[in-house]
Amino acid sequence: MYERKEEIKKFVAQHQEEMLQFLIHLANLEGRYDEKEAVERVRDFYQKALENEGFSCHVIEVAEARAGILIAELGKERPGKPIILEGHLDTVHKTGSFGGPNPCKVKDGKIYGPGVLDMKGGMVIALYIAKALNAIGFEECPIKIIAVCDEEADHVGNDGDRILTENCIGGGIALSFEVAGEDNCLATQRKAQLVYHIDIQGVGGHAGNNFWNAKNVIFEAARIINAVTPLTNKEKETTVTASVIHAGEQQTAIPDHCYLVFDIRIVTEEERAHVIDHFTKVLDNPSEGYTINYDLEVAKLKPLQETAAVLAAWEFVNDAAEACGYQRFGKVLRGGADDAGNIAAAGVPVIDSCGMTGNYAHNLKEYAVIDSLFTRTEIFATALSEIANFNFHG
Numbered sequence: 001m002y003e004r005k006e007e008i009k010k011f012v013a014q015h016q017e018e019m020l021q022f023l024i025h026l027a028n029l030e031g032r033y034d035e036k037e038a039v040e041r042v043r044d045f046y047q048k049a050l051e052n053e054g055f056s057c058h059v060i061e062v063a064e065a066r067a068g069i070l071i072a073e074l075g076k077e078r079p080g081k082p083i084i085l086e087g088h089l090d091t092v093h094k095t096g097s098f099g100g101p102n103p104c105k106v107k108d109g110k111i112y113g114p115g116v117l118d119m120k121g122g123m124v125i126a127l128y129i130a131k132a133l134n135a136i137g138f139e140e141c142p143i144k145i146i147a148v149c150d151e152e153a154d155h156v157g158n159d160g161d162r163i164l165t166e167n168c169i170g171g172g173i174a175l176s177f178e179v180a181g182e183d184n185c186l187a188t189q190r191k192a193q194l195v196y197h198i199d200i201q202g203v204g205g206h207a208g209n210n211f212w213n214a215k216n217v218i219f220e221a222a223r224i225i226n227a228v229t230p231l232t233n234k235e236k237e238t239t240v241t242a243s244v245i246h247a248g249e250q251q252t253a254i255p256d257h258c259y260l261v262f263d264i265r266i267v268t269e270e271e272r273a274h275v276i277d278h279f280t281k282v283l284d285n286p287s288e289g290y291t292i293n294y295d296l297e298v299a300k301l302k303p304l305q306e307t308a309a310v311l312a313a314w315e316f317v318n319d320a321a322e323a324c325g326y327q328r329f330g331k332v333l334r335g336g337a338d339d340a341g342n343i344a345a346a347g348v349p350v351i352d353s354c355g356m357t358g359n360y361a362h363n364l365k366e367y368a369v370i371d372s373l374f375t376r377t378e379i380f381a382t383a384l385s386e387i388a389n390f391n392f393h394g
Contacts, residue, residue, distance in 0.1 A: 001389065002323045004136045005382045009324065011132045012378045019373055020106070022049070023124045026089075027104040027113040030097075031067075033090035033153040039067035042089045043149055046070070046123065050145060053130055060167075063158035067149035071167055073142060074130065080141035081172030083384055085126040086164070086343060087355065088151035091115035092362050110358070110367045117368040122177025122355025123147065125377050132381040140387055141172065151339055154193075154299040161300040161342050168346035173313055173390055175380060176340040177355040182369065185330035187352035188314055190304035191237065192272065193337045194264040195297040196279060198224070200247075202290050204256030215289040217258035218247050224260065227282045231264075231275055237333060238275065239265045265335055267303050302341030306331075309349035312392040317351065320383030326375060349392055354380060 012019075029045055031038035047057050050072040061068040067090070073082070093114040104113035111121070130143055146167060148160060155161045168174060180186070202215035225242050232240045241263045248255035262279075266272045276296070286292045304310070318328045332353070340352035354376065358368035 001386055002320065002382055004385050005324055007136045008132050008381045008385065009378055011135045012128070012374050012381070015128065015131070016374055019124055019128055019377070020111070020370060022127070023111065023116065023121055023373065024104045024106070026120045026124065027116050028102045030093065030095040030103070030114050031090055032092065032094045033150045034065065035095055036065055036067050038095055039090050039149045043067055043070050043147060046089060046127070046147055047072070049127055050130070053134055055130070055145065060163050062150065062155070062160045062163065066153070066158060069149060069160060069163055070147040072145040072147070075139060075142045078139055078142050081170055082142035082144045083387060084144050084146065084168055084171040084174035084343065084348060085129060085177065086146040086148070086168075086174060086339060087119050087123045087126060087177035088148040088339070089120065089123060090149050090152050091118065092152045098364060106370070109370055111370055112367045114366070117356055117358040117366050118179045118361035119177055119355045121358075121368045121373060125355060125373060125380065126175070126177050128377045129381045129384065132377065133385060136385065138385055144171070148339060154301055154337070156297070156300065161339070164339055165342045165346045168343045168348050171346065171348040172387065173316070174343045174348045174350040175354040176338065176343060176350055176352045178338045178340065178353050179361045180353040180355050180357045180372070181332070182357045182359060183330060183332070184327060184357070185332040186314060186317070186354060187304065187334040187340070188306045188310050188331040189267060189333040190338060190340055190352055191265040191267055191333070191335050192301055192303040192341060193299040194266065194272065194275060195299070196262040196264070196294055197297065198260040198262070198283065198292065198294040200258040200260065200290060200292055202256050205254050207252050207254055210254060214254040215256070216254045217290070218255060220287055220290045221245060221247065221258045221260050223287060224282055228262065228279060231278055236271055237267045238271055267333070268305060269303070299337050301337035301339060302345055304341040304344055304350070304352055307344070309392055310344070310351060313349040313351045313390070316390050317380060317383045320386070321379045324379055324382055326379060
């Protein structure tokens with residue numbers, strides 16, 4: 001096994017500077033998910049690099065205000081199920097957030113800038129996996145790269161999640177190139193998210209003169225918080241966070257309106273249903289004298305569960321890591337939602353957090369460890385060069 005690992009190692013070593021410069025350019029092409037034209041420029045730059053490697057590319061539009069999903073395929077005529085490499089090109093950072101043009105910086109083995117970790121670095125790994133496999137003459141199966149452009153917006157208001165799942169059906173194995181921590185772990189589980197936006201209406205008045213006939217919305221908010229907080233369950237990895245509360249402006253007045261937000265993270269679809277049922281009972285039965293209106297925002301990023309298929313893919317890449325002389329990857333449950341669960345929904349064995357290691361995603365201190373760009377490209381390309389030996393059949 002791994003007869004071509006030295007060729008892959010040599011290829012990566014020879015292209016390290018090229019890989020780093022590609023990432024710098026990609027990151028300097030800033031583009032938050034709601035800056036459609038900016039994200040399209042990022043996508044077009046990435047698409048051109050894929051086409052130069054022989055990929056056939058097309059874009060599926062998802063919404064008028066969002067950049068569409070890039071689908072790139074190489075070797076469609078080859079036998080076997082395709083390898084799927086997936087990630088997103090949009091960021092949470094608005095253009096200019098890092099202080100002007102060309103904000104990407106390199107210092108002391110780290111790269112800093114918008115999206116270097118989350119997750120343009122991962123998309124560079126995906127590209128150079130394909131380049132490395134091309135360089136060794138790999139033709140065992142098709143390769144499909146999917147570049148999403150509004151993942152940070154959870155595909156709200158469009159069918160990006162459905163389009164992704166449909167384009168993964170029939171895949172043999174998938175790597176999702178989301179953020180990786182510096183603990184050398186891959187994600188074999190990932191949470192999904194629910195958000196409740198709640199408006200409570202009561203009866204206000206003077207705190208001294210109207211106390212007995214007023215309906216203080218803070219009391220009703222406290223009732224709701226106390227009623228739903230016990231849903232938090234460490235064993236099930238369910239968390240219920242009261243994240244926003246706005247009520248009252250004057251210390252001598254009883255407030256008549258409260259806005260309350262809950263962020264909920266769950267791991268399974270069963271737990272999602274349980275949480276929604278409990279919230280519904282609490283919110284549909286307000287205390288006397290209060291009115292409650294609410295919206296439930298269900299993130300369209302499904303939870304990733306640690307199935308036998310996921311663990312088989314994790315073991316598969318770990319064997320390659322050892323063969324290349326590196327430590328085995330650990331496995332971890334990540335709390336942030338992403339697209340890996342939507343890939344798993346297509347029936348494809350998928351592992352997540354295959355991107356660069358680093359810290360401070362979604363923060364102006366965001367950085368990625370440069371060496372991980374090279375080592376992970378080498379490991380994953382080596383693993384996929386032996387895709388014929390991945391025999392998980394469910």
